[in-house]
Amino acid sequence: MDVKAKTKTNYLNQESEHITGCEALVRSLIAEGVDIIYGYPGGAIMPVYDELFKYQDQIHHVLTRHEQGATHSAQGFARISGRVGVAMATSGPGATNLITGIADAQIDSTPMVCITGQVPSHLLGSDAFQETDIVGISTPVTKWNHQITRAEEIPEVIAKAFYIAKSGRPGPVLIDITKDAQFETFDFTYKKCEGVRSYKPVPKVDTSILKSAAQAINDAKNPMIVWGQGVILGEAEDEFKAFVEKSGIPAAWTIMGVSAIPTSHPLNVGMVGMHGNYAPNKLTNECDVLLAIGMRFDDRVTGKLSDYATQAKVIHFEIDPAEIDKNVIADIPVLGDVKETLSEILPMIKEKSYDDWHQQFKDLLKIEFEKVIKNDLHPTKDGLTMGEVLKEINLQSRGEAAIVSDVGQHQMIACRYAEFNKSRGNITSGGLGTMGFALPAAIGAKMATPEREVVAVIGDGGYQMTIQELGTIFQTKAAVKIVVLNNDFLGMVRQWQQLFFDKRYASTEMSNPDFVTIAKGYHIEAKRVTKREELATAIQEMMTSEEAYFLEVCVEKEDNVFPMIPSGASVSEIRLE
């Protein structure tokens, strides 16, 4: 179903018209180019829904089955398209249900605008029905938030919300609108926000710093790149690829950065972090120059900080000044938008190759292949592995699909083994680790890019956290492909219990329902695979389906994800078994 708006009136810079606040809100959203909103109606936001009804030829509202689903759908929409995702909810519980998605968007720098209804202003603070202090509650997890109590504020605040959400390091913005402001009338005109005097989204590039960074790069003997989502957020994929190719430096990625350059690129040396590849983790502690590009040295990436790349000169390309020296001290901090800094540094960089150094990555990969990858992708045991499911998806999607993963073992396997030819291919909850993210995020991703195959890869635990969004899929006909890798366990927690808590499996085993029947109950085509010989055909059937499709793959119950850097250990202490 094509959910995109067919007609669009231009409300930008027009003569003023006397209208209500709620109509002004809808027109403001249209002026910002919004064509899909994910949300859930309720008392305090009803006037806005009434306007959405009138404007449904211009702006499409997707009714999710829970407000958390609305935020994750808006996130999926934003992550795959780079556009601002929009979620809407009523006051009180509607608003508080948005919080998980907002926190997720904040830590993963996802541009999102959330709009909540609020009780009328004269009732603020009176413990009115469905009143909650959502501005207070959302403050620590929003880039910006604001409460509107007068209709005339609406256009300016909405313009500012979109500007802030999208510019610089993106993030979520929440706008709370009292019901009386929605009803009030005023003279509406709309202008885009072009700046906020106290907010500098992109730091100015310092050419002298660029020169010393170039010098350090040119002098390096064993340099290594670790790139993150900043490359994708900055739409700097081409600049980054040119930089990697000219400099000849082996480049590793964080799970938020993967897909910025193709998986098969010869200089792509894999994933860093807790379940990343053996070579880039080990060699982080052997490189002489570490180029961190658009990444923030998350603890899951660095392991024990005091033993992280202490030998290396660190060059940190970063848009957010607060990230400089936050976790790892940067010898050369290159502040700015990576699109700008990478293209400016390119002519200063010498064309080089590091054959011996690159060989070290290949040698370590061989070890990882023998110990881990071979068993994951070409298993000889009876039980199905998560890895072979990903391998089959890769084969059949030819790296074109967007993989939306949830949180846990299947997520690490998906990030490790999914192959990408296109940017914005990996959509996952990286920073917050939000179980339940994938199903609604996949809906948003599919709606933003109907032409792209979207495959949600989810564990049996996380799937049941937002399983009700199957209703949204049924109602909107979003052609999302859902793969549940079912091991009847909360697998990642079980793995930790096995390794670090003497196999005391406290509350990790799950008695699961018949997932196929549930999907069918929502009129979604569904199949279960338990044997290896059925896998390829089932995935083919799923991938060729024009509609939504649910595939449950029953995998080995007690498989572990390796390599692994145990919590608190150094990247050098990465374990293969």
Next chain:
Amino acid sequence: MEHTRKQYTISVYTENNIGLLNRISAIFQRRHINIESMNISVSEIEAVSRFTILVNMTEVNVRKIIGQIEKQIEVIKAFYHTDEETIYLESCMFKIKSELLFEERQIQNIIKESDARIVTVNRDFFVLEKSGRRHEIEMLHRELSAFGIMQFVRSGRIAVTKDEMKITEMLAAFNN
């Protein structure tokens, strides 16, 4: 040096918006940092507020905190300074029974020597005001405690820096 705890005065120039106090204090709360004192007032620039926050932390951490504060949309600029780099004081008020002023000769001497000022006197009580360094106020408090204090209140630290904090230029740069 950078890792020893020290007293720092953080000065934050901000837009005057509802909710900003919450946003700034949340930065400290999230990191389990105690705010020793906080004062919010107008600044030398029209419509720009100034937070003066006193904390006890390492320089490494205070730098990170400054980064987090400046990241807030409505914060124009944040600075941190050591005691040596600022001129600072606190203000306090004592409410004391009026009869003591006449019965206890010593009180009059304490007032004179401490440079405290009598704000008001009536039949029941008088109010004493004193501005100065923390230790001066604490000494005065100790001395007056012996006679009985009906009420005592002390303000947060306010401070101006010896060096310039170029806010006006920054705002002017935005307008151009």
